[in-house]
Amino acid sequence: MxxxxxxxxxxxxxxxxxxxxxxxxxxEAGDKLFQQIMALDEYYLTDCEFEIMSTHRAALLEHFVSDCDLFHLVEFGAGDAYKTKALLEYFLAQKVAFEYNPIDISGSVLDQLAEDLAHSLPQLSFAPMNLEYFEAVEAISLKSTCKKVLLFLGSNIGNFTKRETDDFFGRLADILQPGDQLITGFDLKKDPAVILAAYNDSKGVxxxxxxxxxxxxxxxxxxxxxxxxxxxxxxxxxxxxxxxxxxxxxxxxxxxxxxxxxxxxxxxxxxxxxxxxxKYSLEDIENFAVRTGFRITENFFDKRKYFVNSLWELN
Structure with a gap:
């Protein structure tokens, strides 16, 4: 127990x-149900973020490699890495030197992801980590001096209160090194009916x-x-x-x-x-960055501007 x-x-x-x-x-049952949620028509967040990752992957890569030869791509709450695969496939095609570090509190999810990546992207260098987020970042820093690019996708940040969000970003600022980068997915304020339907789907998932x-x-x-x-x-x-x-x-x-x-x-x-x-306004996102010691490098939107992936660096 x-x-x-x-x-x-x-x-x-x-x-x-x-x-x-x-x-x-x-x-295990919850993991499977959440995979079903992400495939729902009403749950727009997944498609929006996949669109961003697919459309802006070249621009993202340019930011990541502008000041380093090798980096760690560290994903918080990786799940099945559905959206991230758009980046992984592109980075490999561009012959970029990087290691993918998916982090998840669910060991079963990481096992499934490792098996999938070994078959679908056999050339990928990856090291899954079944740790809490901050523990994982510190562990990577201990074994490597290479730049870290952190992904916190899916608007998972939205599960925190505003105070918890400040604490989260503040703790990250304390353990990251100059040059490290952070991409966070923020679900933007929009038509309330669209938002409510995402959490009250017609299939009851x-x-x-x-x-x-x-x-x-x-x-x-x-x-x-x-x-x-x-x-x-x-x-x-x-x-x-x-x-x-x-x-x-x-x-x-x-x-x-x-x-x-x-x-x-x-x-x-x-x-x-x-x-x-x-859900957030762009002003909310700017304020989080400023309060916790980051600066926004660029915001990447889907075509409907339902969602933003905000790229930050330490001040």
Whole structure:
């Protein structure tokens, strides 16, 4: 049993209001569900970012190699590297000297990715890392003095609060070296209906993705959540750009969690906060960079300007 998982579930479900940490969505079943989400028509983020990576790969490479002969391409939360492969294939075709370092907290995802890359890109030099992000960056710095280019794609930064975002970029600034670069995917503010549909798809895959965390708690922590007694409720606030997901109790009920052990009471219509997916203005992005010691080198957009991949360097 994962003791940290148990402690985080206990802390979240005994808090008021209740919450669960979205990083625990990604067990084996959650990984598969998220792959399905990325293929949904409503989930525009994947296509937008793939378009950016494919359209602007030459310009990106020019930035990466402008001041070095060899670099590490370090991807946070690599998943299946679907979007990154557009870069990898192009860089290899251009005979660029680089090593790809995919980082993910899911060992099973990294195993699948390593197998895929070994077959699809046999000439690629890569070293997967099943570590936390900052640990991985520090480990790379210890073994190599070469430049690092960090990729934080998919608007994963949107799962952080604004304070957490400042802390994240600030910590990166502390451990990166002059000349290192960072590309972050930011989902931009847009038509609220487009955003809300991305988290409330017609096939119900996002709902199942959220519900799967209750099933994981049942399985790993000996709980008795009746998953059907909760419903998925996404909301979006166009003023502050926060898209939030909740699971809401359909009735007054109690849930036992044997591994803790404790019993959690729910009132009818009581929510569990599951995840934030923050949306941004260009001014927001500029402010994050300035506050945390970076400067924006260039912003790369998709054709609809739904999404931006922002390239930063340390000041």
């Amino acid at each position: 994962d003791k940290q998982f148990m402690e985080d579930v206990k802390r979240g479900l005994t808090s008021s209001p209740k919450f669960l940490l979205s990083k625990y969505f990604y067990d 996002t709902r199942e993705f959220n519900m799967n965390l209750l099933r994981r708690i049942n399985r790993e922590l000996d709980a008795d959540f009746e998953v059907g007694e909760f419903y998925h409720h996404p909301v979006y606030d166009p003023d502050n750009g926060a898209a939030k997901s909740y699971l809401v109790s359909r009735r007054k009920q109690q849930v036992s969690i044997g591994a803790i052990p404790t019993t959690i009471g729910f009132e009818k219509d009581e929510p569990i906060f599951m995840e934030i997916s923050q």
